Each structure stands twice: as C-alpha cells, then as structure tokens.
Amino acid sequence: MGGAGGVGGGGRVGRFGGIPEGLVRVQREYNGVAGREFVEGLPARVALFLERWDLRVTGSGMHGVTALVLPVVRAGGGAAVLKLPGLDEETVGEAAALRAWGGVGCVRLLEADEATGTLLLERLDAGRPLSVVAAGDARRAVAVVGELLGRLTAVRAPAGLRRLGDVAAGMLEEVPGALGRVAPGRARGLVADCAAAVGEVVGEAVAGVADVVGVQRELGCSGGRLLHWDLHFGNVLAGGREPWLAIDPKPLAGDPGFELLPALVNEFRVEEVRWRFDLLAEAVGVDRERARAWTLGRVLQNCLWDVADGEQPAEVQLVVAEVLLGRVS
Numbered sequence: 001m002g003g004a005g006g007v008g009g010g011g012r013v014g015r016f017g018g019i020p021e022g023l024v025r026v027q028r029e030y031n032g033v034a035g036r037e038f039v040e041g042l043p044a045r046v047a048l049f050l051e052r053w054d055l056r057v058t059g060s061g062m063h064g065v066t067a068l069v070l071p072v073v074r075a076g077g078g079a080a081v082l083k084l085p086g087l088d089e090e091t092v093g094e095a096a097a098l099r100a101w102g103g104v105g106c107v108r109l110l111e112a113d114e115a116t117g118t119l120l121l122e123r124l125d126a127g128r129p130l131s132v133v134a135a136g137d138a139r140r141a142v143a144v145v146g147e148l149l150g151r152l153t154a155v156r157a158p159a160g161l162r163r164l165g166d167v168a169a170g171m172l173e174e175v176p177g178a179l180g181r182v183a184p185g186r187a188r189g190l191v192a193d194c195a196a197a198v199g200e201v202v203g204e205a206v207a208g209v210a211d212v213v214g215v216q217r218e219l220g221c222s223g224g225r226l227l228h229w230d231l232h233f234g235n236v237l238a239g240g241r242e243p244w245l246a247i248d249p250k251p252l253a254g255d256p257g258f259e260l261l262p263a264l265v266n267e268f269r270v271e272e273v274r275w276r277f278d279l280l281a282e283a284v285g286v287d288r289e290r291a292r293a294w295t296l297g298r299v300l301q302n303c304l305w306d307v308a309d310g311e312q313p314a315e316v317q318l319v320v321a322e323v324l325l326g327r328v329s
Contacts, residue, residue: 042068055075055120082118090250130236138267145236146283148231179192226253231263256286
C-alpha cells in the first residue's frame with residue numbers, strides 16, 4: 001500500500017493491515033518528501049511501540065492529516081489508542097500539554113515518547129464526535145466547547161511551548177509582503193484591519209510593519225495560559241469518565257482569546273457568529289474587546305496561510321472579520 005506495508009510482530013499486530021491509503025495520499029500531497037519518509041517509517045515505528053508498551057492492535061487504523069491512530073489494548077486488557085504523528089512545531093508540545101491538563105477536560109495521556117512524539121492515550125468514542133451534536137444543535141455544541149476551553153485555558157502553560165507572542169510577531173512581519181498579493185479592495189482592507197487589531201493587544205512597535213499597516217507586536221505574550229489552538233467540534237469526543245473530552249491539541253502559551261475561531265467557523269452560519277463569539281469569550285473569561293482582537297489575529301493567521309499557498313483569503317474568514325469589526329449585522 002503506497003510503499004507502506006503491514007507490520008510484523010505476531011499476536012501484537014491483531015488486525016493491523018498497513019498504513020491507510022488516505023494518510024499516504026495526504027502526506028504526499030501536503031508534505032512531499034518529508035511526508036513520504038514519514039509514511040515509509042511508520043511500519044517499523046508501529047512495531048517498535050507495540051513491543052515497547054506491550055500492546056495489541058484491535059481494529060483498523062484511523063488518521064487525519066498528520067497522524068496514524070490505532071486502537072489497541074494493553075497487557076492488562078485496558079483499551080487505549082496509539083497515536084503516531086509526524087513531528088512539527090505544532091505537535092511537538094502535545095505530550096507536555098496533556099500532562100499539564102492531567103485528563104481534566106481532555107483525553108488522558110498514558111505513555112509518551114518525546115523523541116518521536118508517539119503517544120499512548122485513553123480510548124474515547126471516536127464514533128461520537130461533538131460534530132454530531134453540532135449538526136442539529138449548534139448552541140449546545142458551542143456551549144460544550146466553551147466549557148472545555150474555560151477549563152483548559154485556566155491552566156498555566158508549561159515551560160518550553162511555543163509562545164503566542166512569537167507567533168503573532170511572525171505574522172506581523174509577513175503582513176507587508178502578503179498585502180500585495182491580496183486582491184485590492186475588501187479583502188486587502190480586511191487583512192490590514194485584522195493586522196491592526198493584533199497591534200491593539202501587543203506592545204512594542206516594529207519598524208517597517210507599523211509604517212505599512214499601523215500595527216505593533218510584542219516579543220513575549222501576556223497571560224501564559226495553556227492553549228489548545230484547534231478545538232473545533234471534530235476534536236471533541238464522547239468519553240466514559242466525562243461526557244465530552246478534547247483531543248489533538250496544537251499547544252501554545254498565550255491569551256485565551258486566541259482560542260475562539262475554530263468554534264466560530266465550524267458548521268458556519270454568519271447569523272450565529274455574534275452569539276457564538278459572546279458565549280465563548282465569556283466562557284474563557286476574556287475581555288470582549290481583547291478576545292475580538294485576538295480572534296481577528298487568528299483570522300489573519302489563516303489569511304496569511306492562504307496567501308502563502310497562492311490563494312486568496314477564504315470567504316468565511318473575511319465574513320468573520322466583517323462581523324467582528326461591526327460591518328455585518
């Protein structure tokens with residue numbers, strides 16, 4: 001299967017049948033040579049951790065864009081999942097974040113290998129994501145996300161994580177060059193306004209950036225709270241010990257106001273942006289204006305990624321910006 005065959009190991013393998021073709025495809029598409037190397041190394045990596053942690057595979061592999069996840073049972077019979085991600089700047093702090101949270105509001109970490117990022121996690125109900133609820137009751141789903149974010153962001157970030165201030169600084173440095181590649185008029189103006197909003201919540205002016213779009217940055221980031229960064233409905237699963245638990249953090253240290261956008265754009269309806277934003281800002285305990293500025297910063301991040309990929313900013317991002325800037329009722 002795409003050069004990624006099955007894994008040896010006798011009884012520990014169970015029904016593991018190789019690397020899912022979907023993971024092979026997305027890794028080749030998004031990560032090129034590095035993605036191919038990641039996929040080619042997975043069979044040996046699976047075998048290593050099945051042996052090391054005395055696990056047996058009990059079902060088919062699951063995947064997103066960045067990781068293979070296998071349902072397993074431990075030697076004592078406990079159900080778990082083995083997560084084998086590709087290491088990058090977004091995933092490298094996952095184990096540290098999960099340890100800091102200690103299973104409160106999120107999936108529980110059972111084992112971790114820092115060198116490879118491989119994790120053994122408690123098994124949740126992958127067949128019951130919060131997105132199932134959101135399709136019929138968006139308000140209930142957003143409330144669940146808000147409650148989880150309130151608990152998760154109450155924890156101080158451990159040392160060594162990426163800092164939101166550094167991320168924001170990097171974004172602001174990209175803005176002048178990116179603006180020239182954004183269509184003039186509405187889109188360009190909104191990207192510049194998002195950058196200006198980030199300047200409202202950071203400190204030190206940066207020569208060259210402030211001159212172009214009137215924004216500022218800070219080298220650090222006030223708050224130092226532990227952020228999940230990607231808490232959309234698909235990253236909340238039903239659990240046994242709690243009704244809903246967060247999975248798959250891309251941790252940052254920073255301001256909780258940066259956490260709101262994923263739940264604003266999931267199952268997107270423009271008429272719901274305001275009440276979703278208000279509910280989430282209250283849940284994480286952030287001043288509404290500060291939360292607005294950081295959410296516009298998150299919109300800016302997504303727009304810059306679009307531009308870097310040779311595309312124009314996505315319409316949903318522009319609409320969210322217009323709502324938060326008071327230009328769409």
